[in-house]
Amino acid sequence: MKLIESILTKNPCYTAGRKITVKGLMLHSVGCPQPSAQVFVRNWNKASYDRACVHAFIDGNDGTVYQCLSWNHRGWHCGASGNNTHIGVEMCEPGCIKYTGGATFTCSDLATAQAVAKRTYQAAVELFAMLCQKFNLDPLGDGVIVSHKEGCKRGIASNHGDPEHLWTQLGLPYTMDAFRKAVKAAMGGGAAAPSGVSGMKIMGAAVATAEQMKAYIKAKNPKVAQSVLDMVPLYLSEGAAEGVRGDIAFAQSCLETGNFGFAGSAVTLDQNNFCGMGVTANGLKGNSFSTAQLGIRAQVQHLKAYASTEPLKGECIDPRFKYVARGCAEVVEWLGQQENPQGKGWATGAGYGEKIVTILKSILATDGGTAPTAVPFKVRVTATDLRIRTGPGTDTAMTGKFTGAGVFTITEVKDGPGSAKGWGRLKSGAGWIALDFAQKI
Numbered sequence: 001m002k003l004i005e006s007i008l009t010k011n012p013c014y015t016a017g018r019k020i021t022v023k024g025l026m027l028h029s030v031g032c033p034q035p036s037a038q039v040f041v042r043n044w045n046k047a048s049y050d051r052a053c054v055h056a057f058i059d060g061n062d063g064t065v066y067q068c069l070s071w072n073h074r075g076w077h078c079g080a081s082g083n084n085t086h087i088g089v090e091m092c093e094p095g096c097i098k099y100t101g102g103a104t105f106t107c108s109d110l111a112t113a114q115a116v117a118k119r120t121y122q123a124a125v126e127l128f129a130m131l132c133q134k135f136n137l138d139p140l141g142d143g144v145i146v147s148h149k150e151g152c153k154r155g156i157a158s159n160h161g162d163p164e165h166l167w168t169q170l171g172l173p174y175t176m177d178a179f180r181k182a183v184k185a186a187m188g189g190g191a192a193a194p195s196g197v198s199g200m201k202i203m204g205a206a207v208a209t210a211e212q213m214k215a216y217i218k219a220k221n222p223k224v225a226q227s228v229l230d231m232v233p234l235y236l237s238e239g240a241a242e243g244v245r246g247d248i249a250f251a252q253s254c255l256e257t258g259n260f261g262f263a264g265s266a267v268t269l270d271q272n273n274f275c276g277m278g279v280t281a282n283g284l285k286g287n288s289f290s291t292a293q294l295g296i297r298a299q300v301q302h303l304k305a306y307a308s309t310e311p312l313k314g315e316c317i318d319p320r321f322k323y324v325a326r327g328c329a330e331v332v333e334w335l336g337q338q339e340n341p342q343g344k345g346w347a348t349g350a351g352y353g354e355k356i357v358t359i360l361k362s363i364l365a366t367d368g369g370t371a372p373t374a375v376p377f378k379v380r381v382t383a384t385d386l387r388i389r390t391g392p393g394t395d396t397a398m399t400g401k402f403t404g405a406g407v408f409t410i411t412e413v414k415d416g417p418g419s420a421k422g423w424g425r426l427k428s429g430a431g432w433i434a435l436d437f438a439q440k441i
């Protein structure tokens with residue numbers, strides 16, 4: 001997504017200077033045949049233009065987002081109380097339509113008009129996903145993402161039919177329900193990160209399987225002790241017991257123990273301490289636990305201390321639980337004190353959390369049983385709106401095409417932003433898809 005800041009500093013809405021607490025996002029389309037966002041930016045950036053002001057326009061010719069107000073500025077986009085809670089975004093409309101009265105129009109070039117509407121829809125999905133992350137909004141939550149038309153029905157916006165009127169009359173299958181789901185998918189399928197942060201949440205259900213974790217550790221450390229392989233499922237069960245992602249705990253153990261080789265590690269295997277707990281200075285041996293299960297449980301509890309302010313469900317056996325500033329690291333990336341906004345965290349080394357994320361991504365790319373992932377393989381896609389990109393990552397351009405539901409052959413897998421399981425290249429040559437949304441078969 002390309003975003004250009006074009007704040008409308010001369011518009012009276014800007015000079016009014018009111019701020020809001022963002023509780024939702026409202027999607028509009030401009031209601032006149034003008035695909036160029038810059039034309040709106042130019043015409044609305046005047047002291048005399050006192051009718052309306054929005055947070056962004058999406059250009060119909062290339063999908064560029066022009067941000068016109070800071071996101072928490074109170075906009076004048078929906079003519080009612082929605083202005084107090086919702087960010088307003090306008091999609092530009094095709095130049096080849098002609099309004100004949102109200103929301104009704106004729107169209108002289110359907111293919112071009114559809115292409116414009118698709119482009120703005122897709123850019124809006126990306127923009128709304130970014131804003132949901134930023135403001136910690138659930139895109140599927142009631143009244144969070146609404147169209148102007150839906151806003152009217154809810155009594156928070158004036159009586160307009162946008163943007164659904166555009167999609168319906170152009171014969172496009174888009175609906176606001178599909179839009180909300182697409183936003184959710186574009187957020188990477190995970191829970192929203194804390195406000196203003198992108199990262200991997202520590203609380204939640206594990207994604208990696210015990211088979212993947214075992215295969216990963218065998219590949220990294222062929223001499224790994226059988227007792228280590230046997231205890232791998234405990235990461236998932238102990239993690240689930242406290243609502244902590246057990247696969248994150250396991251990835252952390254891989255980092256802390258040198259893939260359970262304990263070379264150069266302060267702790268030894270017989271201590272059942274797989275996370276360096278209590279090794280607060282060089283030369284210290286750290287805590288010991290009577291069984292592997294208790295060692296893993298203490299690690300999970302310690303992670304929960306950082307990631308959440310919720311009480312433990314089980315009895316606290318983590319001897320250092322009480323020393324943690326509760327909830328200071330909701331995401332893995334913040335476990336490193338150098339990256340943590342409060343300077344708190346599990347470890348002092350630079351990029352500590354990022355190292356754990358990297359290990360977890362490798363685990364997720366591991367084929368349970370035989371590592372690494374052998375290509376080609378087949379995947380099943382159930383979503384109809386899984387987009388195809390030109391490269392492995394949400395930072396690469398969209399092709400504008402979608403897989404549709406079906407079975408597809410993947411010929412190459414690469415890591416990339418936006419998909420924890422990596423990105424798969426389609427055999428057809430159409431591009432890359434996020435494997436988070438595809439089931440290997």
Ligand SMILES: [Zn+2]
Binds near residue numbers: 027028029078160
């Ligand atoms: Zn509107």
